Structure formats: C-alpha cells, structure tokens
Amino acid sequence: MEDIHDVLDAIDSTSSGGVLATVVQVTGSAYKKEGASMLFQPDGTQIGLLSAGCLEEDLAERLKGSEARYEEVVYDMRGEDELSWGEGSGCNGVISVWTEKLDDAYIQHLLKLKGVLQTGQSVVMMKKRGxxxxxxxxxxxGEPFGSWAGGVPDDCKVIERGMFYSRALGGEVYVQRIRPKRRLIVFGAGPDARPLVSFAAGAGFSVTVCDWRPALCHNTCFPAAERRIIGFPNELLTQIEVKPDDCVVIMTHNFKRDQELLQVLKGKEMRYLGVLGSKxxxxxxxxxxxxxxHITSPAGLAIQAEGAEEIAVSIVAQLIQVSHAVKLKEAVCL
Structure with a gap:
C-alpha cells in the first residue's frame, strides 16, 4: 500500500495545519523507499512511517521549531559510530525527505486527490523546490490542481516514481504516480473470512464483503471492510463492477453459490481470482x-497453512506478491 492513502484517510474537511513529509530520494539501502510519506498533525499525532522508526522522532523535533513552508532534511545512515545514523539503525543509505506545511488550500487539494482516487483514476503527483x-x-x-508555477514537463509524466531533472524548470522535480487503493472483493462472510478481511485491510486493500446472509455480513463481523453487500450471486454480480486491477476471492463454502459466482467471474478480466478449496x-x-x-486454486501461497488465520496470511501474501509483480512489470516497461 502507498503510504499516502493512510495520510488521506486521516484528513477530512475539519483538518487544519500539520506537516506532510515525503521520502523523495534514497541512495543505498533503506527500510522504505521513495514515496513513503507521513503526516505530522498539530496535536502530535503521527500517521505513516518514513523508516523502521529510526527517523520519525528526530524529524518531529526538527519540525517543532521550524517556520519554513518547505524544507529538505537529509539523513545519512552510512556511518558506523554510535552518534551517527548508521549501522545501529539497520539502514545503510542516504534518505532525502521533503516536508511541506499544510495550509487550508493544500488540505483541500488533498481532499480532492482522495476523491479522484476513489473514482478509480491514478494521479501523477509532482513536487519541486527552488x-x-x-x-x-x-x-x-480532468484538469490538474495544486500550487504550481511554470510549465509542466510532459516527459516526466511517464516516470512511476523518482527524481527527474527538468530542463524547462531548471531543477529537479519529484514525480510519483499515485494509484487507487488495491481492491479486494470477498464472496463469502463465514468465520474464516474475518481474518482475511482484517489482514487485507491492514495491508492496504479496500475490502468489499459480499454474502446473502445478513446475520453474517454486517459491520460487527467485518469492521475493517469498506463495503458490505448483501445478496445472492445473481444480485451481487449486478451491483459490483469488477475491474482489471481488482482481486477476488470466492469462499462461500456453498457449492451452488460458488459455482454461480465462478461461472460469471471466470470470464472477467481481473488481477487475481482465487477460489478457496482443493483443485x-x-x-x-x-x-x-x-x-x-488465470484462476488460483487453492487460493494462497503454499506455506502449509492450517486454520483460518494462517490461510488468511497465505492469501494476503499472495495478493501482495501479485500486486508487486504488476508494479515490477510496469517499471520495466517504463
């Protein structure tokens, strides 16, 4: 999951102030890479992570006494003495972090970004200094939005994530393509679906749970799900538009219902279609x-999983693996 989604989830129409920090460049090894972002709220709350916990408190202290709207902070993790940021932190690279104070206009732009992502669009984000x-x-x-002076270099729009030197702007620009939350649709609201939904939501998926039994498919059983839809397979399949980037798991434990779902879903394009149960x-x-x-059966990585929790771990791990494989393929193509 991209950290920006955690930040956006923490912002609403009543939000004010705070600082957005983004890792824009990493040289060498680091726990997190370019694109990691974090929100420092005025009340001291921190959303997201920039590292394994090595830098966050230091950055928070730096920000307390700063009035600058934009700053760049560089952490050199390569030293090995006890007073450096080196070996003791578990990293061995140089991490550049850009910080931005959030005024009302910036918050409104972030809320607009959140709304655009919820429509299923990806968004190219650019940041510049100088x-x-x-x-x-x-x-x-639609039209670009933000706080930007000068032209927009077209050639950097194809970059997935990273620093880009723009001759037109006479300086470096950080570019990141922000994609909508990965979506997981789970057909089946039995007890074994609960850890799957919980773990998948924790890993950054927007989860929809579908079932024909109201007593099972409700908020108490699935508090982490963003949507819960009640209906029989023929009703559900008219309410849900399965998209090419979606992941789907069928686990109703009812042969007839699973069959109805699979007969329709097998012909649709999606990132992952998994079926619980034996081949x-x-x-x-x-x-x-x-x-x-294109059908994964049984769903999940072959880790000899037993029980609902272990099976859920194996499925979520496979969903993450599939998602990263797609990103790697796209990066190679670029």
Missing part, C-alpha cells in the same frame, strides 16, 4: 477436468 516551490496533481481525466473441488465447480491458468 525559487518557485510547489506541488501539482494531474489526474487521468478437485474447483474443477468440479467449473465442470471441467482442468483449471484455467
């Missing part, structure tokens, strides 16, 4: 001797 510092958000559709059972659901390559 004589005319600023930030800009460029959605796939033999899934083949029976399909009415075939073989299982298509």
């Amino acid at each position: 004589e005319a510092p600023g930030y800009l958000f460029i959605p796939e559709e 033999k059972r899934t083949a029976r659901l399909l009415g075939s001797d073989s299982i298509p390559a």
